[in-house]
Amino acid sequence: MNFKPVNFNEKFSKFDDLWSPKVIAEMNDYQFKTVKVQGDFVWHKHEDTDEVFIVLEGELIIEFRDGEVALKAGEMFVVPKNTEHKPYAKTQASLLLIEPRGVINTGDAKSEKTAENDVWI
């Protein structure tokens, strides 16, 4: 076994591109991904799975068709499966995403923001 912890700040120091999740760990068939975000993402949903957002730095808004949730560092939210949502960050925020292996960042909405999947750092 590799007895090295996964350090979030160290992982965030390794990339600067936005809206492009990087896998840092796997638990069973779930992945933990670090991602930096700023500005507006695209409306999308994940038909088969919930998705967890944990804010590690900054602030994140997740818009839904019937409301929104505002998250700051030290807060998390579970986006239910098959629920349209659009993340937004006024200034840069650093997030931890948790979702099953294979989930695409833009879900059902292929766009220029669709990132390569399963990229490890």
Added chain:
Amino acid sequence: MNFKPVNFNEKFSKFDDLWSPKVIAEMNDYQFKTVKVQGDFVWHKHEDTDEVFIVLEGELIIEFRDGEVALKAGEMFVVPKNTEHKPYAKTQASLLLIEPRGVINTGDAKSEKTAENDVWI
């Protein structure tokens, strides 16, 4: 939908008992649990699942039969399934655990530290 974020500090303010995980959120069939720890836990393993430890405050040692890992705030570790481990914290630490619904804190080792399962706060 409830548009309230889950705030880790708020959850930790609601309990003081040690080694007794409290569920704060569910994603598919996985649970997120806050737990406060101090001192020595029991050797145990979870035969069917990996287990994630994220340290939010303080420091945690996870001992294995062939080594150990030291985690501080902002770090995580995935304990592989079927691997004996024993968490230890010299001073009180606050952790986030992520594991499938139904996992018992002491795994295969029933003891006085076996906590009631699926307790939500």
